[in-house]
Amino acid sequence: MSIFCIISLMVLFQLVIPFITNYDHEHLNVISTIEYITRTFTHQRQRTLTFSANAENKTALSIFGDMVDRVLKRIDFAKVQIDQNNCEMIGLREFNILLVDSFKAFEHIDPANKTKSYDFNEYYLIFLKAENSKQELLKILDYCWKHYIINVIVIVEQSSEVLNFYTYFPFSKLKCRNTEPVLINQFKNGVPTNVYGTNHIFPNKLENLQGCLLIAALWNVPPYLRIVPNRTGLDQFVGIEGNMLKAIAKTLNFSLGYITPPNDEERGIIFPNGTTSGATKLIEERKADLSFGCFRYSMARAKVMSAASPYYQTWVVSVVLKSPFKYTPIEILVFPFTSSTWISLLAFFGVIISFRLLAIYYHKVLGPLLVKITVSQLVSNFLGGPMANLPKGNFIRCMLMLWVIFAFIIRSAYQSLLFTLLQHSLYKKPPKTLKELVDLDYTFVLNKSTFYFVKDMLEIEQAQYIFPESPLTFIEHNSGKFAAIMPQDFVRYFVMTYSKRETFHILSDKVVALYNTMYFSKHSYLIDRFRGILKYVGSSGLINVWYSQNMHTSYFDAVKYDKEALKLNNLKGAFDVYLVLLLVAFVVFLVELLSKRVMWLKKLFK
Template sequence: MRHVVLLLLTLPLLLRKVELSFDHHHQRSLSFAERFFPLAISAVLKRHFNHSHEALLINWASNGSASSRQQQQQDLLNDVIRWTNAELVVRFFHPRADVVRARFYNLLVVDGYSSFRKIYETMDYKTYDSSGFYLIVITGEIYEDLNELLRWMFEDLWILDIFNVNVLVVASDGSILVYTFFPYREFHCETVKPLLWLNFTGTIDMDDIDLYPNRLRSFHGCPLKGGTFEAKPYTIIPKRGNASELVVSGFEGDLIDLLKQRLNFTVHYQIAPNGSQWGFAREKGNSTGLMKLIQEELVDFGVGCLAFTYDRHVYLKPGIAHYTSLVLFAVSAGRPFTAFEKLFCPFSPTVWYLTVVYLAIGTVVIFGLQFTSLRVRNFVYGSEQTAAYLNLLQIFFGGGIGRTPGRNFARTLLLLWVIFCFVIRTLYQGSLYLYLQRSMSHAPLETMDDIHRSGIPYYMLEIGERYFNTMPHILERTTLVPPGKDSLGKTIERLGRGTIDGAVLIPLDQAAYHNKIYPKREFVNVAKERVAVYPVGFYYPKKSGLTAVFDEQIRNIQSTGLIDFWVRRYGD
C-alpha cells in the first residue's frame, strides 16, 4: 500500500518530465529549422538575385493580426539580410512609393494563401516585371493542403504571366523544400502543376544548382496566338484555298518561322478585325485594330510593320527593334511629255532664248525703218520690198520670197539670215525626229518642297498624319487611304499605273517590293528626303512574359544577317 501511494505521488512528476523532454526535443528541431531556413533563402538570393544595378524588392504579409507571426517573419528577414553579408541591394515594398520601373527581383514572404492574396492584389505590370525572378517563402505552420496551396498560388501568378517563381517551405522533418512549375511541357500547354524542384537536407551548395533556368527555352510544340494583317513585304498572306491554317510570309513572317523552329512552338494567327490593320492604341476598351487584339490579350504577340510609337509603348509592351526602315513619299516615275512639250525638247533654253532675240532684233529693225526715208529702206532691205517682215518669217520657217533685193548690202543681210535659219531649222528637224520616237517623262519629284510646289495631292493612312501635325499645309491637301487588306499597296499600284497622280506616304521597303514584282513601266520613285526613321518590332500585352525570350532569339538572328537577307529578297 505504501508503494502504491508513492507511485501515485511521483506519477505527475514523471509525466511532467516526459512532456518537458518532448517539448525540448521539438524545440531543438524547430531551432535547427529556424537556423537552416534563412541560410537556404540567402543562398538562393546570392546565387540568382545578385545584380549590381537592380535592387531586391521584399514584400511580406501574414494572416490576421497575430503579432507572433509578424515577429517571426521579421526575424526571418533580419536573419536573411544578415546572411547575405550586404551583397544585395535591398528595397522594402511600400504601397505609396513611386514606381520608376517594374521590379525584376522579388522576395515574397507569406504564411498562407490568404496572406499571399494580400500581396497578389497589389501586383500589376507597373510594379512587378512578369519575366522577373520571384522567390516565395512560406513561414509558420501551414493549415492548408500544401499541394493545393501551391497550385492556387501558381495559378494566380500564371494569370499575370509570372512563371520564373520558386517556393521555399519547411517540411515537417525540418528539410527545406523548393517547389516550382513549368507552364509549357510536353503534352501540357499552359498548365499549372506544382513540381518538387529541390530538397535541402543538410548542406547548401548553390554553385551547381540553377533554380531559375529558361523555362521558355522550348514550348514543346504548344500553340501561341499571333495577331497580324497583310502589310507587304513585312507580312504577306496568300490566298488560303482549302488550307485551314493561315500562312504568313514576308520577311517578318520568315522571322516568325525561324522563331518557331528555335523555340518549338506553333502559331495560330488572328487577323485584325474588319480590315482595320494597325488601329490605334488608347485606353483599354478604346483601342482599335491589331492594337486592340494585343491590349486585350486576345493574342500573345502582334506583328506586321509595327513601328515604335509613344502611344503603343504606353499601352503595350514592345520588344526590340528587329529592323529599321524609312518613311518617305512615293511619287510616280515622272509624267510623260505631251506631243506639244516634245516640240521644245531639241534645243536648250539658251538656244531658244538667242533665237527669239534674233527675231526680236529683226522685228525692231524692220518696224524702225518704217519711220525713215525711202532711200534708207531701199538700202537696207532693197527696193520694191513692201513686205520685209513677212519675208523675215517666211525664210525663218523655210519658205521663199518673191523678189530678191538688188543692192549688195541687202543681199548680204539676206544671205546671213538664210544661212542662220537653214542651220537652226536643220538641227531642229533632225533632233525633233529623234525626240518624237522616244518615250520621255519629266524627272520625278525629289524633295518635299518639289512635291508641295507641284500641287499634287498627298495620300496616306490615318496613322501617318502624326508626322505632319505641325504642317497644316500638307494635311489640307491630304486624302486618307481607307483601311483594308493591303490598302496602301493597292494605292501604290494605282500610282505606278498612272491612275492617280500624287505623293503616297509609305515605308521604303514597300516601294522596293512594288518595283520588284511589277514591270518597269509601273515603277514608282521615292523622294530623297525622308519623313521619319521607322524602327519596327513585335508588340506584346503589357504583362507578357514572352518578351525576354523572343528578344534573345531575335538578337541572335540579327547577328547572322538573316533579317537583312530576307529584306533584300523581298525588295528591289
C-alpha cells in the same frame, strides 16, 4: 522565497532554451538559403531586391519579420526595398522575396497587380510555411501562370535541415500550359545539393516550347506578311516577317494559330478614352499572345502592350507621278542650250539673212561675193549637209571655213547634250520636300493609319488630304496635283507587283522613320525570350536577307548603261581597214597615172 524563485527560473530556462535553440536551428537554414540565393543571383545581375511578408497567423508573421531582419543584416551587396502595406515603392521589383504561410496571404500581397505594367519578367523567391503546403503550392503556381509570372521558385520545408525548391514548367512534352509543381532542387543547411541535375536557380522554361500553340493577331500586309489560305501550319505565312516567324518558331519549337482583327481594323487604334480596337484590343485582352506585320513602335502602344526591340527600320515617304514632270517634244529639242544661247543663234542667223538681202538689193557691190552661196545652203551646212557651190574667192572660202568650224562645234555640243538627256532621263526635277509640295498646292493621299501617324506634322496640317483605299492607284488614275504618303516598302511592293517602273517618283526628303516591332500582352512571359531573338535578327542581317527574297529594289534604281566610251584601242580594227582602203586607193591612183603612158593599161581602163 529566493530559493523558490531560483528554482522557478531554472525550470523556465529548461523549457524556453530548447524552444529558442530549435527556432534558431529551424529557420537558420531558411535564412542561409535566402542569403545564398540572393548573393549568387542578385549580385551577379545588379538587381534590386524587394522583401514582402504576410501571414494569416500572427505568430508566423512575427517569425517572418524576425527572419527578414536577420537576412538584411547579412546582405550588404544589393539595393533593398521593403514592401509595406499602403506604401508606394519607387524602385522596380526586379527580384522579389516573399514570406507567406498560405495562398490567402500570398494573394493579399498580390504581386502581379504591382508589376502588371512591366515590360520584362521579374523573379520571385517564395518561402511557403504552411501545414497543407501541397494545396497552397498548387494555388500559388496557378496564380503565377494566370498573371504571366514565370520566373518563380517556391521553397517548402521538408525538415529543419532540408528545403525543397518547386516551380512549374508550362511547356512540356505531355502537356501545354501546365502548372503542376516540379521539384527542381534541394538545399541542405543553406547549400544546394543539385540532386536533380540543375545548377540554375531559375531554369529557362522557354528554351523549347514543345510544339505548343501560340495565338497571333495577324492580317495580310504584303510584303511583310501574307497568309496563303490553301496551306497549313507555318507554311501559310510568307513574306519578310513571315520568314522571320518561321525561323523563330523553328528555334523555339512552337506551332502558331492566328486571329484576324475584325472589321479590317488591322493594328487598331488607341482612342482618347483609353479603349482600343483591332490587334491592339486582342493583345490587351489576351486573346492573342503576340502580333506583328509592319507594326510600328510607338509610345502610345507601348503603354497598353509590351513591345520587343525594333528589328527593322523603313521610312514613310512622299510619292508623286513622274508623268507631269516629263519633257514635251519641244522642250526636248531646246533642252541642250540655254535661252541666251538660242537667242544668240537666232540673232546670228538674222544677221546672215539681213546680209543676204543686202546682197540682193546691192547686187553690183556685194553680188559677186555671195551670189553663189544662198541662205539655205548655209543652213544646210550648219546642220551637217554638204556645200553644193563653192565660191572661188579666197576671202569667201576662208570665211566659209570658219563657218564650217563654228557649225561643227555648235552641232557637236547640241547632239552630245541631247544624247545625254535621251539616255538618262526624260523627266524634269520634281519637288524634293513636303514643304515644296505644300507650296505647289498638292493634295496628300494616304490611308487613315498613316494619317494618325503623321497628322501632327506641320506640313500635313497646312495641306488638304483624302483617304482612298489605295493611294498609289488613286494618284495614277486621277489627274491633278496629288502626292501619296505611305511606307517606302509598300511603294516598292506596289511597283514590283504591278510592273510600274518609271511611273512613280519617291521624294528624297523622308517624312519620318518607321520602326517595326512585335507586340505582346503587357507583362507577357514571352517578352524577354522573343526580345533576345529579335535583337539577334536585327543585328545579324537576317532581316535584310528575307527582305531581298521578297522585294526587288531595282524598280527604283537609276537605269544603268554598260556602254563605256570608245577608246582608240577599240577602234584599232576600223583604223586597219581604213589604212588598207587608203593603200588600195593609192595603188588605183598610180595605175591611172601609168595608164596614160602604158597602152595596155589604157585599154584596160577603157
